[in-house]
Amino acid sequence: xxxxxxxxxxxxxxxxxxxxxxxxxxxxxxxxxxxxxxxxxxxxxxxxxxxxxxxxxxxxxxxxxxxxxxxxxxxxxxxxxxxxxxxxxxxxxxxxxxxxxxxxxxxxxxxxxxxxxxxxxxxxxxxxxxxxxxxxxxxxxxxxxxxxxxxxxxxxxxxxxxxxxxxxxxxxxxxxxxxxxxxxxxxxxxxxxxxxxxxxxxxxxxx
Amino acid sequence: xxxxxxxxxxxxxxxxxxxxxxxxxxxxxxxxxxxxxxxxxxxxxxxxxxxxxxxxxxxxxxxxxxxxxxxxxxxxxxxxxxxxxxxxxxxxxxxxxxxxxxxxxxxxxxxxxxxxxxxxxxxxxxxxxxxxxxxxxxxxxxxxxxxxxxxxxxxxxxxxxxxxxxxxxxxxxxxxxxxxxxxxxxxxxxxxxxxxxxxxxxxxxxx
DNA sequence: CTCAGCAAGTTTGCATACAACCCGCCCGTC
DNA sequence: GACGGGCGGGTTGTATGCAAACTTGCTGAG
Numbered sequence: 001x002x003x004x005x006x007x008x009x010x011x012x013x014x015x016x017x018x019x020x021x022x023x024x025x026x027x028x029x030x031x032x033x034x035x036x037x038x039x040x041x042x043x044x045x046x047x048x049x050x051x052x053x054x055x056x057x058x059x060x061x062x063x064x065x066x067x068x069x070x071x072x073x074x075x076x077x078x079x080x081x082x083x084x085x086x087x088x089x090x091x092x093x094x095x096x097x098x099x100x101x102x103x104x105x106x107x108x109x110x111x112x113x114x115x116x117x118x119x120x121x122x123x124x125x126x127x128x129x130x131x132x133x134x135x136x137x138x139x140x141x142x143x144x145x146x147x148x149x150x151x152x153x154x155x156x157x158x159x160x161x162x163x164x165x166x167x168x169x170x171x172x173x174x175x176x177x178x179x180x181x182x183x184x185x186x187x188x189x190x191x192x193x194x195x196x197x198x199x200x201x202x203x204x205x206x207x
Numbered sequence: 208x209x210x211x212x213x214x215x216x217x218x219x220x221x222x223x224x225x226x227x228x229x230x231x232x233x234x235x236x237x238x239x240x241x242x243x244x245x246x247x248x249x250x251x252x253x254x255x256x257x258x259x260x261x262x263x264x265x266x267x268x269x270x271x272x273x274x275x276x277x278x279x280x281x282x283x284x285x286x287x288x289x290x291x292x293x294x295x296x297x298x299x300x301x302x303x304x305x306x307x308x309x310x311x312x313x314x315x316x317x318x319x320x321x322x323x324x325x326x327x328x329x330x331x332x333x334x335x336x337x338x339x340x341x342x343x344x345x346x347x348x349x350x351x352x353x354x355x356x357x358x359x360x361x362x363x364x365x366x367x368x369x370x371x372x373x374x375x376x377x378x379x380x381x382x383x384x385x386x387x388x389x390x391x392x393x394x395x396x397x398x399x400x401x402x403x404x405x406x407x408x409x410x411x412x413x414x
Numbered sequence: 415c416t417c418a419g420c421a422a423g424t425t426t427g428c429a430t431a432c433a434a435c436c437c438g439c440c441c442g443t444c
Numbered sequence: 445g446a447c448g449g450g451c452g453g454g455t456t457g458t459a460t461g462c463a464a465a466c467t468t469g470c471t472g473a474g
Contacts, residue, residue, distance in 0.1 A: 003267060003457070029426070039459045044426090048252060052259025054349065060210060061426055061465050076344040083290050137283040139357070142261065143350045150346070211428070236456070246429045251456090268435055268456055 005042035008032070009049050016055050016066055017125070017152050018118055027056060027064040054146045055153070069150050071203055078199045080147050085132070086191040088144060089175065090184040092134035101180050104130055108172040117157045125152055127172060131191075154202065164201045168194065212249035215239070216256050223262050223273055224332070224359055225325060234263060234271040261353040262360070276357050278410055285406045287354050292339070292402065293395040295351060296382065299341035300391040308387050311337055315379040324364045332359055334379060338398075361409065371408045375401065 012032070015021045027047065033040045051058040057067045069077070096104075107127045114120055128148060132141050160168065171194040178186035199205075219239070222228045234254065240247045258265040264274045276284070303311075314334045321327055335355060339348050367375065378401040385393035406412075 005457075006267075028424095030424090040426090041458055041460090045251070045255060045457090048255045049259065052256065054346075060213075062467090063426065073344075073346060077346045079344075080291075080346055080350060083294065084287075087290065137280075137286075139261075139280060139284045139287055139354060143287060143354060147346060147350060237454095247456090248428055248430090252427090269437095270456065 003042075004038045005045040005049075008036055008038060008042050008046040011036060012046055012050060013053075013055060016050075017149070018121065019153070021066055023066050023068045023153065025066045027066065029063070053149055055149055067150070067153070069154060074150070074154065074203050075207070077147055077150050078195065078203070081144070081151065082192065082195050084140065084144050084147070085128070085195065086188040088135040088137075088140055089131050089179075089191045090188040091137065091140075092131045093179045093182060093184040093187050095134050095136055096179050100130065100134065101176060104176045104179070105173075108169070108176055111172060112169050120157050121152060121155060124155075131175075151198070151202075155198075160201050164197060167197050171197065210249075211245045212252040212256075215243055215245060215249050215253040218243060219253055219257060220260075220262060223257075224356070225328065226360070228273055230273050230275045230360065232273045234273065236270070260356055262356055274357070274360070276361060281357070281361065281410050282414070284354055284357050285402065285410070288351070288358065289399065289402050291347065291351050291354070292335070293398040295342040295344075295347055296338050296386075296398045297391040297395040298344065298347075299338045300386045300389060300394050302341050302343055303386050307337065307341065308383060311383045311386070312380075315376070315383055318379060319376050327364050328359065328362060331362075338382075358405070358409075362405075367408050371404060374404050378404065 012021075012027075021027075029040045029043050029047070032043045036043070047056055047058060047064045050056045051064070055067055056064045058064050104127065107123055107130070111120060111123045111127070114123065125148075132144050132148075135141065157165065171190055175187050175190045175194070178184075178190055219228075219234075228234075236247045236250050236254070239250045243250070254263055254265060254271045257263045258271070262274055263271045265271050311334065314330055314337070318327060318330045318334070321330065332355075339351050339355075342348065364372065378397055382394050382397045382401070385391075385397055
């Protein structure tokens with residue numbers, strides 16, 4: 001059996017990212033310990049790690065809450081993503097093997113076929129994660145992970161207009177095509193457009 | 208008295224950043240607990256947080272070591288800094304008040320006067336930190352903190368040639384001048400040059 | 415009626431005890 | 445003599461108990 005702390009971390013991460021636990025919800029240690037059938041110690045450990053990832057906010061003697069982001073912070077996060085994620089895609093392109101490209105195509109296709117919004121969030125996270133991992137830079141991956149978490153949690157595909165959703169799904173397909181062509185510039189440009197499109201529906205333009 | 212875990216975190220962070228504990232050193236929980244006169248619990252908490260900051264590496268059942276960075280990772284870290292820190296400086300310029308500018312001048316001047324290398328590391332960290340904080344973006348500050356930590360730990364001013372050191376110190380002064388002039392473009396450019404200069408002495412060029 | 419002060423209850427923070435796991439060494443076997 | 449298995453020491457991972465801090469609701473004075 002795997003370490004308890006890690007399992008707790010994963011469980012909470014999934015629940016937060018999938019939206020099962022809403023932003024701002026209070027996370028009592030004892031309550032979580034009972035619910036997950038472990039003691040408070042690994043729960044504390046897990047909360048500490050998630051706080052490091054930026055998924056929960058931890059204030060001394062006042063416990064943990066699921067992180068919340070102001071509109072201003074979301075804007076700043078997109079600014080960061082725009083500086084890092086297109087670069088990551090560019091680095092990833094020459095490193096992607098054909099089987100990975102196939103996987104990416106499958107993910108992009110699955111997102112188009114898919115109808116469940118919950119599943120869409122997960123597929124989307126895996127799609128972006130594959131590019132980030134393929135970039136092959138641990139520091140870059142670490143910096144982006146914290147930053148994209150926020151976007152994932154806050155991402156409400158229900159807010160997407162049909163047009164915006166259509167664009168987003170096509171961006172995924174186009175990005176894989178660019179990668180398959182070995183054209184880093186192209187892929188990078190598509191990722192930029194992808195992020196601007198997402199930002200437009202989430203916070204409505206640059207201001 | 209302040210919370211024990213926080214004090215332990217701060218102590219270890221200082222010791223690692225100042226180089227008092229070398230890169231790769233094993234950090235036994237029991238040993239640290241005795242040395243800092245606390246139990247293992249807050250020590251574990253501290254190690255967990257420092258791992259999140261990227262200062263220590265934590266492997267399951269095998270304990271903690273002070274983080275080490277390969278030359279490849281250092282290269283990637285500089286790539287990240289080059290994308291984020293000049294941008295941070297640009298954002299900071301219009302937000303810096305005159306008393307903060309005075310402080311920055313004092314730091315830059317102190318670095319010139321200073322002869323102790325240990326003190327230089329601390330002054331340099333505070334100088335860069337002020338710009339990052341002034342940028343006013345928590346997500347940006349978080350991303351940069353993890354990334355600059357590595358550079359600070361690995362920074363060996365003893366490796367600087369007199370010329371490189373002279374350039375570095377002058378960059379600081381010039382950056383404050385640019386900020387005082389309210390010229391974000393100028394300040395950003397100086398920071399770029401500052402980072403390239405540092406990279407050249409630390410890993411020797413882009414490759 | 416409002417607000418300051420306080421007291422009970424709940425929650426976090428720390429210490430200690432126990433269990434699980436990893437590493438190194440020894441011994442036995444091939 | 446070399447290699448594989450296992451046994452012991454030591455370290456990390458988890459559970460539990462207790463002390464300190466915060467929150468909340470009440471009470472009484474203004």
